Every structure is written in structure tokens, then in C-alpha cells.
Amino acid sequence: MATTTTTPTTTTPGPLTGAPTFTRPVERPIIRTLRRFRRHRMAVIGVITIAILVILALVGSETAALKQNLSQANQAPSPEHWFGTDRNGRDVFARTLVGGRVSLMVGLIATLFSAFIGTILGAIAGFYPRADMVIMRVVDIVMSFPTIILLLIAASILGPGIVNLMIMIGLITWTIPCRIVRGQFLTLRESDFATAARVLGVSDTGIVVKHILPNATAPLLVFLSLGVASAVLIEAGLSYLGLGVQPPTPSWGNMLNAARSVTTLEKHPWQWIPPAVFTVVFVLAVNFAGDGLRDALDPRGSKDS
Numbered sequence: 001m002a003t004t005t006t007t008p009t010t011t012t013p014g015p016l017t018g019a020p021t022f023t024r025p026v027e028r029p030i031i032r033t034l035r036r037f038r039r040h041r042m043a044v045i046g047v048i049t050i051a052i053l054v055i056l057a058l059v060g061s062e063t064a065a066l067k068q069n070l071s072q073a074n075q076a077p078s079p080e081h082w083f084g085t086d087r088n089g090r091d092v093f094a095r096t097l098v099g100g101r102v103s104l105m106v107g108l109i110a111t112l113f114s115a116f117i118g119t120i121l122g123a124i125a126g127f128y129p130r131a132d133m134v135i136m137r138v139v140d141i142v143m144s145f146p147t148i149i150l151l152l153i154a155a156s157i158l159g160p161g162i163v164n165l166m167i168m169i170g171l172i173t174w175t176i177p178c179r180i181v182r183g184q185f186l187t188l189r190e191s192d193f194a195t196a197a198r199v200l201g202v203s204d205t206g207i208v209v210k211h212i213l214p215n216a217t218a219p220l221l222v223f224l225s226l227g228v229a230s231a232v233l234i235e236a237g238l239s240y241l242g243l244g245v246q247p248p249t250p251s252w253g254n255m256l257n258a259a260r261s262v263t264t265l266e267k268h269p270w271q272w273i274p275p276a277v278f279t280v281v282f283v284l285a286v287n288f289a290g291d292g293l294r295d296a297l298d299p300r301g302s303k304d305s
Helices: 031-037 040-057 061-064 092-127 130-146 145-156 162-173 175-189 192-199 202-213 217-240 252-260 260-269 271-299
Strands: none
Touching: 031 040, 031 092, 031 145, 031 271, 040 092, 040 271, 061 092, 092 130, 092 175, 092 202, 092 252, 092 271, 130 175, 130 252, 145 162, 145 217, 145 252, 145 260, 162 217, 192 202, 217 252, 217 271, 252 260, 252 271
């Protein structure tokens, strides 16, 4: 006759009644954040959509995107050319994929550059009251100008191009992460752990880098997620105006430039609809993912079961 063995559960008696109490295992913060994020269905869909778009952008053939064949110019979508061809006979599908690679690269690098500048200046402003006045007045001056005016001025100075475009976007949009980081530092610099570090003789740099900055990254991560979408839109707008990525290198923005022609807008919609749809889908997906990340990182979010 077979016997079954069971593993005894170790319990500890209660402090007063002697009844056993069960302690819930401590959950790591990153696991709790991921679990909260998974509850946000639209955020999960957004992440999956972003992953698909990134994979498509990486597998796009640059050779096919740049290859011209004037004998096949302005052809409608067909089994040979899924999205048709443009006025130079280039495959619109291949150009859309490669253009996505360029637009996403510009958006990501420009946002990281913006966050890098904003984090440094925001940390200095939030930690040192004397520097706060100077840096915040510069932020107020930059934010008082319309973004498009600053971008046009920067484009006229630096000139068009992928590298210049990333620099321009970073130099114009750094004020947002600067305000975010400054607000976090103003709250955390007087916290108990920062005070304890000062008592122990930790330098200001050590307090900022080891203690305050790691606790101020949550809203910065949300900015990074949403900032990429904003940078992609800025790239699309500047490239549409001819001030961003220059042909023949494709980007979603300069592909939309074809829609400036009334003939293309009405008779050849396949040349501008794909990059427009991809841009809208990517921005929506990033916004959904950013909302989910914000809710997951918010300590005042819904209670865990």
C-alpha cells in the first residue's frame, strides 16, 4: 500500500493567544512593479506593439529602401511591392521599415540626451538652493519660447541632419526632466536617509548619487517612455518641413513630406499613409506603455491583493 508524505508547515505561535501566525514573504519592488504593470492591459498591448515595430524596423532592408527604378515609379500596392512605390520607384514598404529605424533611433537618443542634461541640472538645482534660482530662471526663459521657434532657430544654426536633429531635440526638451528631477530632489534632500548620510559624513556627491538619485528615478523613467514619442513627433515635423533627416535616407517624417504635393496626396496615398499610420500607432503604444509604467511605479496606486 502506497503512502504519501506531506511536508510540515512551520508556524510560530502568536504573541498573546499562542495561535499560529503566518508571515507573508516579502515581495521585491521590481516584482511588485511588474505585477502592477501586467494588470494594465493597454500598457501590455502597447509594449507588444512597440516590440513588433522595433523588430520590423531592425529587419528592414536599407538596400531595398534606397534602390531606385524609375520604370516602376508611382506603382500602386501589389504582391511585388506591398505598399507600392514612390516617385523614384523605391519600395515604400522597405522605406517605411528603414524609416522607422531612423525615427526611433533619433527619438531614443535625443530623449536620453535630454534626460542626461535635465538630470544633472535638476539635481544641482534641487540640492543647492543658490544654484536653484539661476537654473530655474534659465528653464523659465527656454520654456517661454514656442518649441517650434526654438527648433527652427536651432535648425538654421546647426543645419539639417540626423546628428544635428538629435542634438536640437535634446537641447530644446531638457527643461522637462530638469523640472521633474528638481521636484524630486527638493522632497528627498530633507528625508531621513539623506540626513543620516550627512551625519555619517557622506559627501554631497555621495548623497546625491547613492541615496537621492536612485529614489528619484521613477518619474524620470515615465518621462523617458513618453519623451521618445514626443521626440519622434518632433522629428516627423521637422523632417516634413525639410529640416530634419535628409533624403535619400528615409524617415517617417520625410516620407510624409511627399504629402505636400496635391497630386501625391490625392492620387498616390500609399506613399504617405504607411509612415503616417506607423507614426500614430507607435505614439499611441508608447503613451499606453507610459501610462501603465506610471501607474505601476506610483506607490499610491491600487492596493495589492
